[in-house]
Amino acid sequence: MFVNVCPFETLLHYIRPDNFMAFLNQHLTIATDAVHRQGGIIDKYMGEIAMGLFNTQLNPSANHAARAVRAALSIARGVSALQQKLNIDPEKPYYRIGIHSGVATVGNVGSPSRREFTAIGDTINLARRLEQNATFGQIILSEDTYRLCQGFLDAHADTISVIERGARKVKGRQQPAQIYEVCYR
Numbered sequence: 460m461f462v463n464v465c466p467f468e469t470l471l472h473y474i475r476p477d478n479f480m481a482f483l484n485q486h487l488t489i490a491t492d493a494v495h496r497q498g499g500i501i502d503k504y505m506g507e508i509a510m511g512l513f514n515t516q517l518n519p520s521a522n523h524a525a526r527a528v529r530a531a532l533s534i535a536r537g538v539s540a541l542q543q544k545l546n547i548d549p550e551k552p553y554y555r556i557g558i559h560s561g562v563a564t565v566g567n568v569g570s571p572s573r574r575e576f577t578a579i580g581d582t583i584n585l586a587r588r589l590e591q592n593a594t595f596g597q598i599i600l601s602e603d604t605y606r607l608c609q610g611f612l613d614a615h616a617d618t619i620s621v622i623e624r625g626a627r628k629v630k631g632r633q634q635p636a637q638i639y640e641v642c643y644r
Contacts, residue, residue, distance in 0.1 A: 460499070460511040460527050461590035462490045462534055465553040467507040482545075483507055486553065489537035496533065497526040502577055508590070512578055515565050524560050524607035528641060531556045531598045532619065535642070552596035557589025559601040585636060588629035592638075599624070602637035612641065620644050 464486035474482055487509055491501050494511040500518050502510040511530065514523035538554045547553070561582035567574040585601060593599045605612075605621070612621050620642050626635035 460494070460513070460531065460556065460558045461587045462509045462511065462531070463507055463555045463590055463595075464490050464509065464534075464538065465507050466595060470553075485541060486538060489541060490534050490554075493530045493533035493537060497530040498523075499526065499530055503575070510578075510583075510587075512565070515578065517576075522608075522611070524558075524604045525611035527558050527560075527604070528598075528600065528608050528611065531558060532641065532643060535596075535598060555590055555593035555595050556598040557586050557591070557593055558599070558604050559586040559589060560604040560607050561585075581632075584631055585629065588631065589636070589638065592627060592629060598641050600639045600641060602639070605639045618644055 465483060467483075470479065470482070486507070487504060490509045490511075494501055494509070497513070498518055498520050499511045499513045500515065502512050511527070512518070513527045514520045520526055534554055534556065535552070539549055539552060542549050542553060559582055563578040563580040563582040565576070565578045567576055568579070569575055589599045589601060612619055622640040624638045624640050626637050628635045
């Protein structure tokens with residue numbers, strides 16, 4: 460899962476740098492807490508982006524796709540509530556999320572003097588590309604994630620909408636990716 464919690468390049472022009480860091484950390488806390496509540500781990504922060512992992516050797520889970528979707532929906536609600544609290548127009552949500560499920564290589568990477576745990580591979584790259592292709596206010600799932608959590612989504616069809624968005628060409632892939640958008644009704 461990749462979560463962009465606020466449009467850094469846009470907001471930096473309107474908020475003083477010291478205030479922006481506090482603003483950014485509030486948003487990253489919402490994302491982090493939502494991922495942790497669903498049994499995920501935060502792999503890393505990259506500015507305004509958080510990378511969350513579900514179903515690694517550190518956090519195995521049979522229903523990891525549904526947990527990732529629940530975390531994403533919680534992030535959407537949390538960011539919207541924060542924007543309302545800060546008197547920011549709720550019609551312009553400050554989040555976009557991409558989720559893909561599949562096999563990744565996980566482990567410690569780096570040099571002998573500095574290592575960090577991370578995940579790499581096509582699964583990770585596609586999740587990032589889905590986030591990059593989402594507009595602010597969207598939660599985008601790959602077809603693999605959708606299929607893995609379809610039962611969960613069907614069981615919650617009264618509160619969660621699923622919109623098929625068709626196939627999209629994403630950077631670094633030959634085949635277009637079939638995508639779905641999820642949101643609360």
